[in-house]
Amino acid sequence: MPGEPTSGLDIGVEHGGGGSGLEAGRIATRRGWVLAVAAGALAGLAAWGAGEEVQRAYRPTLTPTMKPVPTLEDSLKITRARVSSGIAAVTAAGALVGMALGAAGGAARRSVGATIKAGVVGVLAGGLAAAGVASVLMPLLYAKLDPQSTDLAVPLLGHIALWSTAGFAGGLAFGIGTGRKGVWLRTAVGGLVGAALATVVYELAGALLFPTHRTHLPVAGSPETRAMAQVLVGLGAAIGAIVAADEAKKKPPAQV
Numbered sequence: 001m002p003g004e005p006t007s008g009l010d011i012g013v014e015h016g017g018g019g020s021g022l023e024a025g026r027i028a029t030r031r032g033w034v035l036a037v038a039a040g041a042l043a044g045l046a047a048w049g050a051g052e053e054v055q056r057a058y059r060p061t062l063t064p065t066m067k068p069v070p071t072l073e074d075s076l077k078i079t080r081a082r083v084s085s086g087i088a089a090v091t092a093a094g095a096l097v098g099m100a101l102g103a104a105g106g107a108a109r110r111s112v113g114a115t116i117k118a119g120v121v122g123v124l125a126g127g128l129a130a131a132g133v134a135s136v137l138m139p140l141l142y143a144k145l146d147p148q149s150t151d152l153a154v155p156l157l158g159h160i161a162l163w164s165t166a167g168f169a170g171g172l173a174f175g176i177g178t179g180r181k182g183v184w185l186r187t188a189v190g191g192l193v194g195a196a197l198a199t200v201v202y203e204l205a206g207a208l209l210f211p212t213h214r215t216h217l218p219v220a221g222s223p224e225t226r227a228m229a230q231v232l233v234g235l236g237a238a239i240g241a242i243v244a245a246d247e248a249k250k251k252p253p254a255q256v
Contacts, residue, residue, distance in 0.1 A: 027108065027178050027245035035104040036174065040238025043100035043170070044231035047093035051219075051226055054092070058085040083138045086219045090134040091127055094166040097234050098126025101170035101191070101241060105177020114177050122173030130165045137161055141218045155216040156203045160196045162218070163229070167195025167237035174241040187241040194240020198232040 026032075055062070061081035067074065102122030106115030141158045171191020175184030206215030206225055214221030220229060 027180065027183070028242050029108075032108045032245070033242055035108050036101065036238040036242040037235065039100040039104035040097070040170075040234040040236075041231060042234075043093075043097045043238075044234025045227075046100075047089075047096045047166075047234065048223075048227040048230040050092035050096065051089035051230065052223060054085050054088045055219075055226075079142055082219070083142055086138045086142075087131065087134040089219060090138075090162050090165075091131040093126075093163070093230060093233070094130025094169055095123045095127035097166040097237055098122030098124075098169040098173050100234070101238060102173025102177050104238070105174035105187075107177075109177060109179050111179070114179055118173045118177030121176055122169060125172055126166055126169035129169050130162075133165045134162055138218060145217070149216075152203055152207060152216065155218075156200065158218060159203065159229075160199045163199050163233045164192045164195045166233060167191040167193075167198075167240060170195075170234075170237040171241035171244070174238075175245065178245065180245075183245055186244040186247075190240035190242075190244025191237040192240070194236040194238070194243070195233050196236075197240070198236025199229075201236075202229050202232050 058081050061077060062085065064074070064078070099119045099122045102118030102120070103115050106113075106118045109115075137158060144154065168188050168191055171194075172184050172188035174191065175187030178187075203215070205228065206213065206220065210222070210225050213225045215225050215229075220226045
C-alpha cells in the first residue's frame with residue numbers, strides 16, 4: 001500500500017529488486033540478526049554433536065587399557081588418535097558453521113537459490129580450510145603439549161588458529177548469501193574476529209569455571225567444555241559477520 005513503511009529487508013522488493021530484499025536495505029535488521037544468531041548457535045550444537053561422535057569412534061584408541069609398562073608405540077598410537085580425531089572434529093565444525101551462516105545469509109535475502117548456493121560454498125570453504133589448518137597445527141600442538149604447564153598463551157593461540165577458520169568461512173558464506181557486492185570481505189573478516197574473541201572467552205571461562213577439565217588441550221577433556229567451545233565459536237562467528245555486514249554510515253559534512 002502506498003505510504004506504508006517498509007522494513008529494511010523489503011526495500012529491494014518494493015523498488016523492483018527482483019525479489020532480493022537486501023539489494024537496497026540494511027542487512028543487520030532484526031530478521032538478519034535472528035537468522036544469523038540462530039544459525040551460529042545451531043551450527044555450534046551440531047559441531048559439538050559431530051565432535052562427540054568422533055570422540056566415541058576413537059575412544060578405544062584414545063583411552064586404551066593401560067599396560068603395566070606402556071611402550072613408546074602405545075604412546076604414539078594415542079597421540080596419533082588425538083591428532084586424527086582433532087582434525088576430524090575441527091573439519092566438521094568448519095563445514096557446519098560455514099553451511100549454517102551461508103544459509104542464513106541467503107535466508108535473510110529471502111532467496112531459496114541464494115540459501116542453497118551460499119550453504120554449499122560454506123560447507124566447502126569451511127571444511128577444506130579447517131581441514132588444511134588442522135592438519136598442519138594439530139600435530140604441532142600435541143608435539144609441544146606440556147600437561148603440567150599453566151600458561152594460557154599457547155593454548156589460546158592454537159585454538160584461535162584452529163577455530164577462526166570456521167569464523168572466516170562462515171562470514172564469507174554469509175556475505176555471499178546476502179548477494180551484496182563486496183560485502184563478503186567485511187563479513188569474512190567479521191566472522192574471523194568474532195570467532196577469535198569467542199575463543200578468548202572460552203579460554204578464560206574454561207580456566208576459571210572448569211579448571212580440571214583440561215580446556216588447554218586442543219580438544220577439551222569433557223563434553224560440556226567441548227560444547228561450550230563450539231557454541232561460543234558459532235555465536236562469535238555469526239555476531240561478527242552480522243555486525244560487519246553493513247557499511248558504517250558516513251557522517252554528514254559539518255555545516256559552515
